[in-house]
Amino acid sequence: MGSTERxxxxxxxxxxxxxxGHHMVVVPSAMSGETNRLLxxxxxxxxxxxxxxxxxxLDALAATGEQASSALxxxxxxxxxxxxxxxxxxxxxxxxxxxxxxxxxxxxDDAKVRADLAAGKVVIVTGFQGVDExxxxxxxxxxxxxxxxxxxxxxxxxAECLIYTDVDGVYTTDPRVVPQAxxxxxxxxxxxxxxxxxxxxxxxxxxxxxxxxxxVPLRVLSSFTPWDIDIHEEAKSGTLxxxxxxxxxxxxxxSGIAFNRDEAKISILSVPDKPGIAYHILGxxxxxxxxxxxxxxxxSKDGKTDFSFTVHRNDYNRAIALLKEKVLPxxxxxxxxxxxxxxxxxxxxxxxxxxxxxxxxxFGALSQEGINIQMISTSxxxxxxxxxxxxxxxxxxxxxxxxxxDQSAAI
Amino acid sequence: MGSTERxxxxxxxxxxxxxxGHHMVVVPSAMSGETNRLLxxxxxxxxxxxxxxxxxxLDALAATGEQASSALxxxxxxxxxxxxxxxxxxxxxxxxxxxxxxxxxxxxDDAKVRADLAAGKVVIVTGFQGVDExxxxxxxxxxxxxxxxxxxxxxxxxAECLIYTDVDGVYTTDPRVVPQAxxxxxxxxxxxxxxxxxxxxxxxxxxxxxxxxxxVPLRVLSSFTPWDIDIHEEAKSGTLxxxxxxxxxxxxxxSGIAFNRDEAKISILSVPDKPGIAYHILGxxxxxxxxxxxxxxxxSKDGKTDFSFTVHRNDYNRAIALLKEKVLPxxxxxxxxxxxxxxxxxxxxxxxxxxxxxxxxxFGALSQEGINIQMISTSxxxxxxxxxxxxxxxxxxxxxxxxxxDQSAAI
Numbered sequence: 069m070g071s072t073e074r075x076x077x078x079x080x081x082x083x084x085x086x087x088x089g090h091h092m093v094v095v096p097s098a099m100s101g102e103t104n105r106l107l108x109x110x111x112x113x114x115x116x117x118x119x120x121x122x123x124x125x126l127d128a129l130a131a132t133g134e135q136a137s138s139a140l141x142x143x144x145x146x147x148x149x150x151x152x153x154x155x156x157x158x159x160x161x162x163x164x165x166x167x168x169x170x171x172x173x174x175x176x177d178d179a180k181v182r183a184d185l186a187a188g189k190v191v192i193v194t195g196f197q198g199v200d201e202x203x204x205x206x207x208x209x210x211x212x213x214x215x216x217x218x219x220x221x222x223x224x225x226x227a228e229c230l231i232y233t234d235v236d237g238v239y240t241t242d243p244r245v246v247p248q249a250x251x252x253x254x255x256x257x258x259x260x261x262x263x264x265x266x267x268x269x270x271x272x273x274x275x276x277x278x279x280x281x282x283x284v285p286l287r288v289l290s291s292f293t294p295w296d297i298d299i300h301e302e303a304k305s306g307t308l309x310x311x312x313x314x315x316x317x318x319x320x321x322x323s324g325i326a327f328n329r330d331e332a333k334i335s336i337l338s339v340p341d342k343p344g345i346a347y348h349i350l351g352x353x354x355x356x357x358x359x360x361x362x363x364x365x366x367x368s369k370d371g372k373t374d375f376s377f378t379v380h381r382n383d384y385n386r387a388i389a390l391l392k393e394k395v396l397p398x399x400x401x402x403x404x405x406x407x408x409x410x411x412x413x414x415x416x417x418x419x420x421x422x423x424x425x426x427x428x429x430x431f432g433a434l435s436q437e438g439i440n441i442q443m444i445s446t447s448x449x450x451x452x453x454x455x456x457x458x459x460x461x462x463x464x465x466x467x468x469x470x471x472x473x474d475q476s477a478a479i
Numbered sequence: 480m481g482s483t484e485r486x487x488x489x490x491x492x493x494x495x496x497x498x499x500g501h502h503m504v505v506v507p508s509a510m511s512g513e514t515n516r517l518l519x520x521x522x523x524x525x526x527x528x529x530x531x532x533x534x535x536x537l538d539a540l541a542a543t544g545e546q547a548s549s550a551l552x553x554x555x556x557x558x559x560x561x562x563x564x565x566x567x568x569x570x571x572x573x574x575x576x577x578x579x580x581x582x583x584x585x586x587x588d589d590a591k592v593r594a595d596l597a598a599g600k601v602v603i604v605t606g607f608q609g610v611d612e613x614x615x616x617x618x619x620x621x622x623x624x625x626x627x628x629x630x631x632x633x634x635x636x637x638a639e640c641l642i643y644t645d646v647d648g649v650y651t652t653d654p655r656v657v658p659q660a661x662x663x664x665x666x667x668x669x670x671x672x673x674x675x676x677x678x679x680x681x682x683x684x685x686x687x688x689x690x691x692x693x694x695v696p697l698r699v700l701s702s703f704t705p706w707d708i709d710i711h712e713e714a715k716s717g718t719l720x721x722x723x724x725x726x727x728x729x730x731x732x733x734s735g736i737a738f739n740r741d742e743a744k745i746s747i748l749s750v751p752d753k754p755g756i757a758y759h760i761l762g763x764x765x766x767x768x769x770x771x772x773x774x775x776x777x778x779s780k781d782g783k784t785d786f787s788f789t790v791h792r793n794d795y796n797r798a799i800a801l802l803k804e805k806v807l808p809x810x811x812x813x814x815x816x817x818x819x820x821x822x823x824x825x826x827x828x829x830x831x832x833x834x835x836x837x838x839x840x841x842f843g844a845l846s847q848e849g850i851n852i853q854m855i856s857t858s859x860x861x862x863x864x865x866x867x868x869x870x871x872x873x874x875x876x877x878x879x880x881x882x883x884x885d886q887s888a889a890i
Contacts, residue, residue, distance in 0.1 A: 072520055072523040072524050075524060076524060079524075106547060109547075109551055110550070110551060112483040112487075113483050113486060113487060113490075113551055113554045113555040113558055114554055114557075114558060115554075115557045115558035115560075119557070121553075121557060121562065121563070121564065122554060122557055124564070125550040125551075125553040125557070125563075125564075125565055126550070128546060128549070128550040128565055128567070129546075129547050129550035129551060129554075131546075132543035132544075132546050132547045132550075133543075135539060135540075135542075135543050135546075136517060136520075136540050136543045138539070139521070139536040139537070139539040139540035139543075140520055140521060140524055140536075140540060142532075142536040143521050143524045143525055143526075143533060143536045143537070143540075144524040146525075146526045146530070146532060146533055146536070147525060147526040149526075151532065152532070152536075153532065153535070153536075154536055154539055156539070156616070158569065159614055159615075159616075203570055204570075205567070205570075
């Protein structure tokens with residue numbers, strides 16, 4: 069919510085749904101820029117060390133942004149003639165653990181909210197925040213409003229959780245790379261997880277996990293749709309994330325193409341193939357707080373194997389130095405290589421589980437374009453390849469076409 | 480607190496006191512302009528009618544300003560190397576009644592605060608706000624941070640409550656009118672009440688009443704004093720508001736001259752002098768939410784009396800119209816007159832209780848300047864006169880001199 073004008077429009081949209089007979093709980097985010105403004109003030113004043121005491125105050129500070137926008141939305145709804153009431157996280161209460169700045173929701177008491185809904189009120193629950201057992205204010209971390217919304221929907225057993233965001237749904241791939249990209253009417257929870265973690269940054273991944281855990285039907289739709297659009301049209305807009313197997317019967321085999329060029333690859337060659345090697349390598353990397361994505365180890369030859377993985381590009385130099393210093397000597401090899409000039413492209417589809425030959429079709433399409441595959445990694449519903457980054461757009465477009473995802477194709 | 484720079488300075492000042500061995504609870508106000516900013520946003524969105532539901536949301540909104548500044552101060556203290564923790568009103572909790580936007584404090588639980596002080600922390604309690612029995616956020620109204628500070632000091636049985644404000648103490652009168660005005664080292668609670676309500680707007684009057692009720696020694700001092708001033712000097716700066724009779728033994732008979740020109744006078748003449756007349760007149764005025772200050776009714780002649788009172792200038796026309804329409808007909812008189820061209824000047828002093836001739840001296844001093852007195856009203860520690868407003872400054876200066884309050888006089 070960017071301005072009072074935007075808040076007033078949100079109120080009109082909520083009023084439209086309420087007048088159509090829906091009982092609603094609304095979870096607003098902070099006004100745009102507000103969280104950054106508050107944290108910038110804190111940064112000017114902060115001590116050099118990050119302590120738990122500091123994190124506690126950062127949460128108390130950041131939580132005010134959503135508290136303010138929630139009260140403002142309640143006021144705007146009253147101006148629309150709708151009874152409304154806002155609750156801060158601690159008032160519901162939304163109980164979390166005590167992990168300041170990245171707390172996890174443990175439980176939600178629905179009594180107050182239900183009573184207010186029964187009394188005909190629109191209930192506004194302040195997103196992004198909660199309260200721990202000891203009564204300290206906590207926040208859920210960036211994008212936490214989505215998670216709050218899903219958690220509240222789960223607690224209320226809502227028919228659907230609508231997430232209004234700055235995109236109008238989940239696409240088969242990024243329309244900036246493939247103009248023919250299509251909006252998916254539905255996408256499975258698992259596919260959404262794979263898409264989200266791969267760069268289709270539509271929803272915070274935790275909110276999707278949460279929705280999956282509690283089977284909350286989740287609809288991603290655009291907050292830029294005019295508020296006075298026909299309600300039946302709005303109810304079908306965006307993308308519905310589903311959790312029931314049978315709902316996906318009609319689904320295409322491949323739902324979308326995900327990609328990124330944030331990663332770098334590292335290979336350690338001629339590693340003795342004995343128990344504990346993977347742990348020896350990746351344990352050291354994890355200890356340095358470097359996250360690893362794709363991991364590949366092929367079968368060994370002559371008692372030696374090659375071990376490859378990808379890390380974020382920003383961590384590449386640190387990882388190489390660390391491995392040379394702490395890992396390679398013990399492995400009896402100094403053969404390490406890597407590159408930051410790579411990209412990762414994945415096909416994602418729940419239908420892949422029951423269809424053979426999908427990966428082969430992927431490799432074929434890439435080969436037709438003359439693209440060499442450097443690494444391959446597969447899961448049940450995703451096949452990823454690591455390529456030279458210069459091929460990224462070409463690969464994405466080729467795969468989008470090969471799997472009949474272009475707009476012209478039948479839905 | 481105006482900016483992060485100001486907050487950092489407050490932190491340095493608090494750190495100075497803490498390092499000198501004081502256990503401290505700090506009650507910050509919002510950053511300057513923040514409360515107005517938030518309420519302006521609300522105003523843009525508000526419904527035309529002011530309801531309790533709206534007031535509830537306005538409080539939830541306004542309370543965020545102090546919550547943010549409290550967290551920021553806690554962070555700045557940690558940067559100074561001092562352990563610190565901030566509590567919103569509901570976390571302490573500070574219990575209030577449910578009168579949104581003007582709630583009254585009912586109780587304060589000191590357990591958490593005491594435990595933290597014992598653990599060596601500086602405790603920051605968010606001012607201006609509390610929580611009602613049902614768990615709704617309430618605010619105390621403008622200037623409520625002062626009241627919060629006094630209430631917390633009372634609950635903690637603090638040795639002294641220091642209120643840092645934009646003036647450096649209580650003066651014998653307004654230095655803009657009388658350049659010789661002196662800062663009072665001490666002033667009695669009752670005098671402060673009379674001064675505050677008369678225009679020496681140093682402290683919110685409710686905070687002074689609260690301090691009186693719980694006998695909290697209250698020191699008003701300047702927030703513009705450099706933070707690194709010698710601590711013993713700072714401890715003696717400003718004005719101490721006292722509550723013990725014997726502390727005022729040395730006090731001058733008259734402590735200060737208060738004045739304002741916000742009022743208008745209204746007289747109803749030839750009113751039948753019978754029971755219920757004052758109620759008949761003032762009841763109607765009160766019903767219209769018009770506040771009355773001075774009320775004078777002299778003895779009657781021939782069964783008729785004159786009834787005079789003052790109201791705020793803004794209410795003058797409304798009061799006259801109301802009286803003409805609803806009150807005068809039943810009184811059998813149409814003789815009403817009034818003026819907005821008046822001022823009220825008062826001498827205030829707890830010593831007046833035990834000294835005779837003070838009022839006479841006042842009237843003499845005014846007479847010497849040729850100033851005619853229109854109305855006189857007295858209380859135990861105050862004598863007020865209503866004068867033509869053009870004489871205000873002249874009267875204040877004459878009285879300041881007559882009662883030996885000028886800077887050159889002995890303290």
